Amino acid sequence: MDDPQPDAAAGAGGTRYVKVRTVGKGAFGTAVLYRKEPEGALVVIKQVAVLELSAAERVRALNEARVLALLSHRNVVRYLGSWERDGCLLLEMEFAGGGTLAQLLAARAARSAPLSERRALSLFGQVVAAIRHMHAHSVLHRDLKTENIFLTKDNVVKVGDFGISKVMGTQVQAETVLGTPYYLSPEMCEGLQYDQKSDVWALGCVLYELLALRRAFSAPSLPALVRKIVSADYAPPPPRYSAGTRGLLSSLLQTDPGVRPSANTIEDQLLPPLQAAANLTSDADSLDGTQGPCARSVVLELRASGRLVSVTPVALPARAALRELAVSRTHCVALTQEQVVFTWDVVDWRGRPGQGPDFNVGLESWRKPQHQPQCVDALTGLGITRVGAGDGFSVFASDSGAVLTCGDGAEGCLGHGDYSHCVRPRLVEKLLAADVVALAVGPAHVLALGGDGCLHAWGRGRHGRLGLGHQHDALVPEAVPLPPGVVVRSVHAGPDCSAVVSTAGELLLAGDNASGKLSPPKGLRLRSRLPVSARLPVQLTSKFSIKTQKFSGLETPVLTRS
Known part of the structure; x- marks a missing residue:
């Protein structure tokens, strides 16, 4: 699809949209990031080929525009307008540039870095505020999950993706079973009528993920998953979190929807004392740089x-x-x-x-x-x-x-x-196909370590810094020949040289040695003589196990393990 050009009815006033990239694809459309010119603002436009959809699918696509137009809240993705062009429905909405909550939690899980209680409750409170606003406008989300919870660059939560949301009548309960299976409520799994309390169940699933960095309910098959959900069979949350927060989770994941609190009750009565207590706790065992509203990094630029x-x-x-x-x-x-x-x-x-x-x-x-x-x-x-x-x-x-x-x-x-x-x-x-696990970047060359242990190098080849056996530039990554039995633990790139530290604590060097910066210090010895320019990695051994090293212009400091 070409870049959309909104018509006068869309209120564009000559605004031009420049495509940046595709940010997502779903069953009914594609979400594309655009830059609006001349102001330069970034927006997401969901493009839905309405003519290619069935009647039911068209209803779901049009429903998102209807729901978005009803809502206006800091923690809900902001609706900016919609229009039709050449048989396509275009929905314009704000762009949350910090990724999704699912991505954040996956990154934390990969580093085994749990969120502090303060951080988890802060994020959860914003999701609750969004759901409360929706319920106040008689809207059920019906597909609340961490993949549909977006973050801005300032860590403000934005709940989005309202394709299967439903606007409820005052005396009507929903019956259609829709949503992501892992977050379905027990009443939805059993084919019963449901209401706002199904979204509250999904809130419980989101809170569990914030605490445990994994889903509350998972199983190898759909029937097994349903059995776990209808019996609320989930592993206890980590004990590092307070009894109050774990109690809140339990109240949200009650199989009886009548026992679950409303979004109003959660935000007004249950969350405030927990957040106040968490703000008084230092959480020194989880100093992760993202735990509280005041946590940040400061970069200072020194000029002399x-x-x-x-x-x-x-x-x-x-x-x-x-x-x-x-x-x-x-x-x-x-x-x-x-x-x-x-x-x-x-x-x-x-x-x-x-x-x-x-x-x-x-x-x-x-x-x-x-x-x-x-x-x-x-x-x-x-x-x-x-x-x-x-x-x-x-x-x-x-x-x-x-x-x-x-x-x-x-x-x-x-x-x-x-x-x-x-x-x-x-x-x-x-x-x-390399599945890169480590990078080292010098002024004019790059080293990349693959998950299979293969070391790749490219860039400027002068002085043999790439370790490829020659001084020619490598315009694409090439495999670096390493001595037999060497398993790489870390890679390092200097101004005109490269280094590898092995799992055995050995150091391998390649590149410019004119100043002697690659020559071994006391306690290290060479397996082979290091020339002025080492075009292949030269292995150094030591009575010490080398942990890491750094390059400077004229020397190479080495840190050993005690």
Whole structure:
């Protein structure tokens, strides 16, 4: 489908929509992220090919516009308008750029990093507020799940996806069984009439996921899942959470809907004392950078000129808690705990303004100096877990093991097979089957470790820094030959050299040794003589087990295990 051009009836007033990327596909339509010009605001437009749907499917598609138009709440995805064009229904709504709650919880589960009680209750309270607003307008969501709960870059909850929501009459109860099986209430599973209390059951399922980082109910088959749901057969939530919070969960997951509290009761009576108690608790065992409303990361930029030194805070979003920060001579890349990526230029890199690349790295635009952090919208929702910054280029790895690059391709560092620039993050196709688990990015080369233990390198090859046995540039990732029996634990990239630390605590080095920075310190010895330029990884052994190492311009510090 082409970029939508709203007509005058849509109130666009000449607004132009520029497609950014597809953010989701469902049974009845495709959700596409657009940038509205000239104001530059990001919006999501759900595109539904109405003529290709059955009558029942058309009703569901049109229902979302009807429900969205009824609702106006801080924690509900905001409806901006709808129109029809060429047989397609277009629904315009606000974009929540922080991904989904499901993605956040999956990332936390992968790191075995539970949410603090304060953080969990804060998120849950916002979901409850959204459901309360819906119920006040006689709307049942009927498909509440963590995949339909979105987050903004400031961690504000936005409940969305109202395709199967129902507007209830005052004396009518719903009977149609719809929704995601894991979140169905017992009464829905048994084919009974249901009302707002079914959404309350789904709230209980969401709260359980916030506490346990897994679904409350799961089974290998639908009949087994139904049996668990109708008997409320779920594992107890982690004991690290207070008895009050666990009691709230129990009240929501009651099989008798009449016993479950309403959304009003939850927000007005049950949540406030729990949130107050959680705010008084330090939760020192879960200092994760995202637990409370005041938790954040602060990045300071240090500049020195002669005897003059200045320290300036970088203007990241107020609640941003960083997971990774990559810095090069041209720009910085920051990854938040919510997997949102920000990038900004280094001010006056090398002391000469305007010497960086001719475009904003990852921001899909030609050169406009960006000294303030800008969100890389193209990466939102992709589950980015690692970032790297070279001179004029950026590298990103996702939780699925895919690698994307963008920026200046003059040194061949993008891995796309040529020296072309790329302003939009693009997949490195040669690594699609590698399942990358570790990255190291130097000024002009990249190392990527695959899940199978294979090490890949690409970029500038001078001084043999790639470890490929030659000094030629590698325009696509190439496998690095390692000595037999070496299992890589970590990879490191310096200005003109590379290093690998093995699981046995050995160090392998390749690259420029003209200054002797790769020569072994006391206590280390070489298996082979290290030349001025080591084109293949040279293995060092030691009476100590090496934990990690770092490169500087003229030396290589090594940290050993005691």
